[in-house]
Every structure is written in C-alpha cells, then in structure tokens.
Amino acid sequence: MAQKPTAKASILDAYERAVIENGERAATLEAVAADAGVSKGGLLYHFGSKNDLVAGLVERMDELAEADLGALRVAPEGIVRRFIRSSVDVDTTFDHTYIALTRLAQSGLHPEATDALTRVESGWRDLIATEVSDPAVARLVLLVSDGLYYNSALWPGVERGTGTDEVEGVINALDDLIRARSH
Amino acid sequence: MAQKPTAKASILDAYERAVIENGERAATLEAVAADAGVSKGGLLYHFGSKNDLVAGLVERMDELAEADLGALRVAPEGIVRRFIRSSVDVDTTFDHTYIALTRLAQSGLHPEATDALTRVESGWRDLIATEVSDPAVARLVLLVSDGLYYNSALWPGVERGTGTDEVEGVINALDDLIRARSH
DNA sequence: GTCTATACATGGATAGAC
DNA sequence: GTCTATCCATGTATAGAC
Numbered sequence: 001m002a003q004k005p006t007a008k009a010s011i012l013d014a015y016e017r018a019v020i021e022n023g024e025r026a027a028t029l030e031a032v033a034a035d036a037g038v039s040k041g042g043l044l045y046h047f048g049s050k051n052d053l054v055a056g057l058v059e060r061m062d063e064l065a066e067a068d069l070g071a072l073r074v075a076p077e078g079i080v081r082r083f084i085r086s087s088v089d090v091d092t093t094f095d096h097t098y099i100a101l102t103r104l105a106q107s108g109l110h111p112e113a114t115d116a117l118t119r120v121e122s123g124w125r126d127l128i129a130t131e132v133s134d135p136a137v138a139r140l141v142l143l144v145s146d147g148l149y150y151n152s153a154l155w156p157g158v159e160r161g162t163g164t165d166e167v168e169g170v171i172n173a174l175d176d177l178i179r180a181r182s183h
Numbered sequence: 184m185a186q187k188p189t190a191k192a193s194i195l196d197a198y199e200r201a202v203i204e205n206g207e208r209a210a211t212l213e214a215v216a217a218d219a220g221v222s223k224g225g226l227l228y229h230f231g232s233k234n235d236l237v238a239g240l241v242e243r244m245d246e247l248a249e250a251d252l253g254a255l256r257v258a259p260e261g262i263v264r265r266f267i268r269s270s271v272d273v274d275t276t277f278d279h280t281y282i283a284l285t286r287l288a289q290s291g292l293h294p295e296a297t298d299a300l301t302r303v304e305s306g307w308r309d310l311i312a313t314e315v316s317d318p319a320v321a322r323l324v325l326l327v328s329d330g331l332y333y334n335s336a337l338w339p340g341v342e343r344g345t346g347t348d349e350v351e352g353v354i355n356a357l358d359d360l361i362r363a364r365s366h
Numbered sequence: 367g368t369c370t371a372t373a374c375a376t377g378g379a380t381a382g383a384c
Numbered sequence: 385g386t387c388t389a390t391c392c393a394t395g396t397a398t399a400g401a402c
Contacts, residue, residue, distance in 0.1 A: 007385085023291030025208055028377060040378090042386045050378070105337055106289055108206030114338065136352030139345070140327060143334075143353065147326030150333035154288055155297065169319030170326065177360050190367085211395060225368045227397070 008046045011036040015053050019100040024107045054104060058116045061101055064094045065120045072127055079131040080141055081171055087148040088167045099153050134181040191229045194219040198236045202283040207290045237287060241299045244284055247277045248303045255310055262314040263324055264354055270331040271350050282336050317364040324357060
C-alpha cells in the first residue's frame with residue numbers, strides 16, 4: 001500500500017517540486033500535470049481536486065515523519081547532533097515534503113498542512129526532551145532547527161552561508177551548552 | 184517625505200495586513216482596497232500594479248530596518264539580548280512589514296522581497312558580530328532569531344509555547360554560551 | 367483623487383470521447 | 385486511465401465618468 005511507483009506518486013512528486021521551486025501559487029494543476037507528464041484531466045483522475053493533492057502530501061509527511069523519528073531515536077551520534085545535521089540536509093525525500101508543506105502552511109489556505117507540521121515538530125520535541133533535560137536548551141535546539149529550515153525554505157537554491165561545515169560549529173556550540181547545563 | 188498619513192499609507196497597511204493574516208494569495212487588489220476603504224480603481228491610482236504594492240513594502244522595510252539597527256546598536260541590555268527579545272515581539276510596525284515580506288518572498292514571485300530580507304539579515308549579522316566574537320555562536324544567535332520568526336510567521340495567532348517568559352530562558356542559555364566561549 | 371464598468375487572462379473543475 | 389473541450393469564477397488591469 002505504500003510502494004506504488006505509479007502515476008499517482010509522480011504527480012505528487014511534481015506537485016511537491018512545483019511548490020518548493022516556484023511557490024504554491026505557481027503550482028497550478030496545469031503546471032503540475034505538465035511536469036508529471038500527464039494532462040490536467042489525467043491529473044484530476046488521480047486527485048479529484050487541489051485539496052486532494054495537499055491531502056496526499058500530508059499523508060506522505062506522516063509516513064516519512066514516522067520513519068524519521070525512528071532513525072533519529074537510534075542515531076549513534078545522539079539525537080541532537082543528528083537532528084541539527086539533518087536540518088541542513090535539505091535534499092532528502094523527507095525535507096522535500098516538509099518544505100513543501102511549510103510553504104503550503106504559509107499560504108494560509110491549508111490548515112491541514114499546518115497541522116501536519118505541528119505533529120512533526122511535536123514528535124521532535126518529545127524526542128529531544130529525552131536527551132536534553134534543560135527545557136530552555138531543548139527549546140533552543142528546536143529553534144535552531146527551525147531557523148535552518150526557514151533559511152532553506154526562504155532562499156531556495158541559494159547558498160546562504162549555512163553550509164554543512166559551518167553547522168558543525170553550531171552543533172559543537174550546542175553540545176557545550178548541553179554539557180554545561182546538565183548538572 | 185516619510186510622514187504622510189495619506190490614503191497611500193493606509194493602503195499599504197491594508198496590504199501588509201492581508202498578506203500576514205490570509206497569505207499572499209488572498210491579498211487581492213479587491214480585498215486590500217475594501218480593507219483600506221477605497222475601491223479597486225482608487226487603489227490603482229496610488230499603486231499602479233500589484234508589484235508597486237510590493238515595492239512600497241520593500242521601501243518601508245528599508246526605512247524601518249535602518250531605525251531598528253540604530254536602536255539595537257544602543258540597546259543598554261546588549262545587542263544579543265535585545266535582538267532575541269525583539270524576535271518574539273511580533274506586534275511592532277517593523278515585524279508586520281518583516282513578516283509580510285517573508286510571506287511574499289516565499290511565494291517565489293517577488294525577488295525584491297527576498298533581497299530586502301537579505302539586506303536586513305545582513306545588517307543584523309554585522310551588528311551581532313561586533314558583540315559576539317565566536318562565529319559559530321553568532322550564527323547560532325541568528326538561527327534562533329530566524330526560528331522565532333519562522334514560528335510566528337507560520338502559526339499566526341497561535342500560541343506555540345514560545346512565550347516571552349520562555350524566551351528569557353533561551354536568552355540566558357545563549358548568554359551562558361557567549362560567556363563560556365569568549366576566552 | 368476616487369468610482370464604475372469592462373476587457374482580458376488564468377486557474378479550478380466537469381463532461382464526455384477514446 | 386488519460387485526453388480534449390468547455391464552463392465558470394476570480395483576479396489584474398484599463399478606460400473613462402464624476
């Protein structure tokens with residue numbers, strides 16, 4: 001049920017891509033259909049409306065989030081390090097969906113998108129709390145991650161000075177803080 | 184030249200409000216005109232096109248940013264403390280314009296909005312660098328601020344657990360870090 | 367300086383052929 | 385399952401009256 005390399009999946013991919021690259025407004029049925037290699041009518045056979053596309057993305061997000069949390073939970077380097085690192089990595093399946101939903105949420109037209117993101121963030125929050133006892137630091141970790149996502153969501157494709165190596169510095173700084181505060 | 188309580192200003196206000204509250208897509212000429220108390224035609228007399236509205240916002244942003252940096256520079260509590268605190272305060276003239284531009288930037292249709300935000304962030308970066316010597320920590324401070332803005336921009340009106348008092352904890356944590364790293 | 371009327375384009379969605 | 389044709393709503397922008 002989760003693994004169909006069908007037209008449906010590639011339409012969803014195209015929608016995701018369109019939203020990320022050109023914004024929700026530009027992600028018209030026609031544009032998405034063209035990118036997915038079908039016609040408007042063809043698209044509408046699989047997704048009866050634009051809202052259905054959003055719903056499809058939400059569903060995908062929930063599945064990916066579950067997997068993401070699972071991987072995070074068993075990350076050998078620790079939850080926080082892995083978490084922050086993965087926040088820069090904007091080129092995974094997870095990130096694509098997450099960023100697309102971020103855009104949709106901001107459009108104000110899709111409360112379901114906002115809800116899905118809230119669920120994800122809530123999962124992260126709980127997990128981080130298991131590793132970081134100080135609530136202020138835990139909050140700080142989440143804010144840094146949000147900041148990283150915000151950056152990549154806002155300046156798509158633009159290298160904005162938060163490269164992977166620079167993030168290592170940030171991670172180390174957070175580490176110092178966590179150690180200093182854990183007594 | 185900067186102080187006209189004219190229709191032009193109130194139209195710009197209405198546009199800003201519309202973008203923040205309902206997203207860029209809902210900020211149609213008609214909706215903005217209605218909110219500003221003029222007709223579509225009336226609006227278009229002052230702003231010949233939708234792009235002119237965006238340009239007006241960008242101009243406003245540049246003016247406000249200058250004032251903001253000035254205030255930050257002489258903040259008695261220090262630049263970082265003031266900076267982070269003001270990132271939660273989403274109810275100033277500055278924040279309204281900033282958040283509206285954030286939304287516009289994400290729509291992908293207004294590069295000028297992205298540019299304006301880049302200028303603002305660049306001003307902040309430079310200023311923070313004068314107070315925080317460690318580049319990783321300086322970057323962290325910016326990311327936290329971005330995170331806070333992202334939160335308020337994404338969940339408008341929603342109390343998302345980052346209240347003013349909780350932010351004090353975050354500020355103190357950052358303070359610890361700055362002190363620990365400044366030798 | 368502000369309004370009404372209207373032209374024009376575009377996007378979402380339906381109907382029905384293949 | 386996918387396409388074409390078409391309808392309808394909405395949004396931007398222009399023209400011209402007041």
